[in-house]
Amino acid sequence: MQISSSKPLLSSNTQEKVLTGDRATGPLHLGHYVGSLKQRVELQHRFDQTILVADMQGLTDNGHNPQKVASNILNVVADYLAIGIDPSKTTICLQSAIPALAELTMYYANLVSIARLERNPTVKSEINSKDFGRAIPAGFLTYPISQAADITAFRATLIPVGDDQLPMLEQTNEIVRKLNSIAQDEVLLECKPLLSNVSRLPSVDGKGKMSKSMGNTIMLGSSAQDISKAVKAMYTDPLHLNVNDAGRVEGNVFFTYLDAFHPDIEYVAKLKSHYQKGGLGDGKTKAILEECLQELLAPIRERRALLLSDKAQLVSILKVGTEQAREESDAVLRRVKAAFGLNLF
């Protein structure tokens, strides 16, 4: 099976600049693939696209465990290349190696109140899902400011996000408007969301988000055995005990995965109908899903392993992208500083 390339989401528009990124806290998984990575392969043919390996953001809740972030940077780059991100079409760059991002964050931090950050629904829900207690790191509460720096530093105008991330873009645009108003000039560009038409892929156990630490996900580099094990453990319909029972498709993780990954939509529709009527066993359908995932992931796993066997090449690709990103972001920083009169030298 080839990595399927769905129809373009948008008509070609080289004026728009796309920015995405991933916290470098672990190798990427099928949730990333469906929710974002696959779309980026598409987008790189239509837009000027930058992908940020967000190691600094990964540190905002791993400040005491930087090795977790550092050790995953090249994994993430290998994931990108393995699924088809082409460094000649997409700028892949490393956040910690782009000083202008930290500098812009410092300027923007003076334009955003602590109260405003505490009201941010995305940050609120993330704080609730973590074990910070009263000890929320300053870097974590303020990371929407750093994200605004990322977006504006690359003059990105189109940000592929899930709707849970919309408050982050609103925060960015507030900063853009404030800064432009202070500068009395359009120094920064506002951005808009590119909402994904793919719903979030549930975890294998159906209990929520995929998370490597929860052991409920399939990584892009998973072995054939791990894929097989994950599919066998997949949550289906707990009331579908006998082959001839009518089964439920809604909330059945298995069919959500078939929808997301099987290339033949009609065939999946037929399977669903059969399952609902009764007469289709979980064993058989799981075999179909497993085959489909094995076909998808085998070449990715192979490319990924090959890429990781030559780390110097990965470093070199990341370095070239980062140098390009530094140039772009330094230019934006110079404009912001000039607008503030801070351009003595």
Add this chain to the structure above:
Amino acid sequence: MQISSSKPLLSSNTQEKVLTGDRATGPLHLGHYVGSLKQRVELQHRFDQTILVADMQGLTDNGHNPQKVASNILNVVADYLAIGIDPSKTTICLQSAIPALAELTMYYANLVSIARLERNPTVKSEINSKDFGRAIPAGFLTYPISQAADITAFRATLIPVGDDQLPMLEQTNEIVRKLNSIAQDEVLLECKPLLSNVSRLPSVDGKGKMSKSMGNTIMLGSSAQDISKAVKAMYTDPLHLNVNDAGRVEGNVFFTYLDAFHPDIEYVAKLKSHYQKGGLGDGKTKAILEECLQELLAPIRERRALLLSDKAQLVSILKVGTEQAREESDAVLRRVKAAFGLNLF
């Protein structure tokens, strides 16, 4: 009158590195001179000294008015040079032109909780004295982190401060210990205070701190007329109505200034005694103080004006110091990043 050079506060110790700085939000005044600047002229002969023109910190409560900061950078540099800071002995550098400071701030922000920042007594009292309400800028609440970046980036170990600033140094040392513990290496150095033996100079009206915006101070560049006016308006003893009345010396701003600025301690002691007994009029004593301040400030004002007439030279001096500071701080940043494993390139 010469700018008097008091006895060294410490014996010579070239191992210690001294860092001081000033928010570039206005030209400096007599309060700065007595509280810090005069001591720096002394310290530069004994230590490796860096002075930071803290424009970024000035922006933390002037985010919407960057011009106030930008327009004062060269004023502050001229103040330094006019009072005798020697750029061949002291590194004078500009905070916003040293990217490592922003980058270190980002790393340290992950090691400090919002709750810890909110407990900082110095920040608490500064927040109370400002009109932020609920709208404390993120950059203001977090500026102790940025200050820790300043101190550690230059490997400064000795920080001349008033005792109200001790919590800032404690915050810095907490970050140093945390980072060194994560890195399992002495990447950063702890600092210690160099407590000034000069009490804070009160405002001319005796109502509190000097502040240019309150119009109750004497700037280093004040004209002879302004100095005369300020001394005449100076708060003395409100019950000392007739020359023959006994006067109070305690809380008498006039005598605090004589103590701070008159070179002849014995003469000032005699004046105090005469004033307390009665028979010494405010007019006469004010004339003595005015003469002393005019003598102190005339050459400073003259040098200051001369320096400001050649801005290119000021920029050049600041640039040389900043380049030196960039080298030092880049080296510290590299060590921090390497300790975190973030040194791919």
